[in-house]
Amino acid sequence: xxxSDGNRxxxxxxxxxVAYGGRQPGxxxxxxxxxxxEEMVMNANVVKRDLLKVMIDSxxxxxxxxxxxxxxxxxxxTLNLDIDEITLLKLDVGLLLVGFxxxxxxxxxxxxxxxxxxxxxxxxxxxxxxxxxxxxxxxTRSISSDSIWALAVSLLLxxxxxxxxxxxxxxxxxxxxxxxxxxxxxxNASIVASVLVASRLPSRLHVFAIMLFxxxxxxxxxxxxxxxxxxxxxxxxxxxxxxxxxxxxxxxHLHRMFFILLLALLVFISIxxxxxxxxxxxxxxxxxxxxxxxxxxFDITE
Numbered sequence: 646x647x648x649s650d651g652n653r654x655x656x657x658x659x660x661x662x663v664a665y666g667g668r669q670p671g672x673x674x675x676x677x678x679x680x681x682x683e684e685m686v687m688n689a690n691v692v693k694r695d696l697l698k699v700m701i702d703s704x705x706x707x708x709x710x711x712x713x714x715x716x717x718x719x720x721x722x723t724l725n726l727d728i729d730e731i732t733l734l735k736l737d738v739g740l741l742l743v744g745f746x747x748x749x750x751x752x753x754x755x756x757x758x759x760x761x762x763x764x765x766x767x768x769x770x771x772x773x774x775x776x777x778x779x780x781x782x783x784x785t786r787s788i789s790s791d792s793i794w795a796l797a798v799s800l801l802l803x804x805x806x807x808x809x810x811x812x813x814x815x816x817x818x819x820x821x822x823x824x825x826x827x828x829x830x831x832x833n834a835s836i837v838a839s840v841l842v843a844s845r846l847p848s849r850l851h852v853f854a855i856m857l858f859x860x861x862x863x864x865x866x867x868x869x870x871x872x873x874x875x876x877x878x879x880x881x882x883x884x885x886x887x888x889x890x891x892x893x894x895x896x897x898h899l900h901r902m903f904f905i906l907l908l909a910l911l912v913f914i915s916i917x918x919x920x921x922x923x924x925x926x927x928x929x930x931x932x933x934x935x936x937x938x939x940x941x942x943f944d945i946t947e
Contacts, residue, residue: 687933703914708888714895718895730851740862774860782849797841812824814867889911893908
């Protein structure tokens with residue numbers, strides 16, 4: 646009897662780790678031997694983040710938040726008639742020249758064909774906007790102002806939430822990737838908000854000037870920022886910090902509560918969130934082992 650049991654133990658095949666081999670004779674389906682956990686790896690793909698690096702990466706978000714705050718400040722001053730249409734047009738021309746120059750300087754290689762393309766596109770853009778200004782002026786005449794302001798604020802929040810902070814919806818020359826759906830929705834939300842605000846202005850020239858200003862900022866400011874960042878990152882940081890100072894100064898003179906809210910958001914985004922992200926990395930725990938799904942080490946499309 647003992648000899649029979651010993652022969653059965655000796656004849657039992659050695660357990661092997663087989664992915665799709667079915668049940669092995671003499672072993673249960675959930676059986677594993679002592680070598681099963683030897684291939685377990687903990688936190689193999691966890692990225693060790695540096696606080697300073699995360700804070701620098703958050704500058705892009707703070708940068709664009711300041712841009713939107715400047716647009717809102719300009720809207721407020723224009724609606725209060727503190728800025729007339731002539732001043733707005735001068736501001737539009739100045740922004741157009743500065744943005745156009747930066748785009749040409751940071752885009753390589755520079756060519757006459759590229760310059761001609763930019764000039765034609767901008768000319769068509771401004772002409773179409775001037776033709777549509779009378780329509781925008783009377784577009785929301787039958788809607789109450791409270792509804793307009795509530796909708797404009799909601800659209801700006803959608804714009805900020807869905808905006809592509811790592812790139813630009815308007816792609817630079819030679820870009821291969823198409824913009825994301827969310828970034829297109831964000832851009833459309835900002836344009837609709839601009840139309841709603843412009844429709845409450847007293848004259849058609851006011852409407853044209855504020856629409857040109859808003860579309861220049863929402864359409865081309867991310868593109869200019871992306872080109873500057875790609876051209877020289879230190880220059881991008883310098884410009885971002887200068888923009889934050891200017892924005893805080895403008896909002897301080899415009900409305901103290903707006904200034905406090907913007908300052909709190911900048912501190913939260915640039916300091917609190919990076920520190921928070923670094924702290925929660927301590928609790929990240931990832932395990933990888935033979936139970937994971939196999940990954941191909943070659944491209945099956947080739």
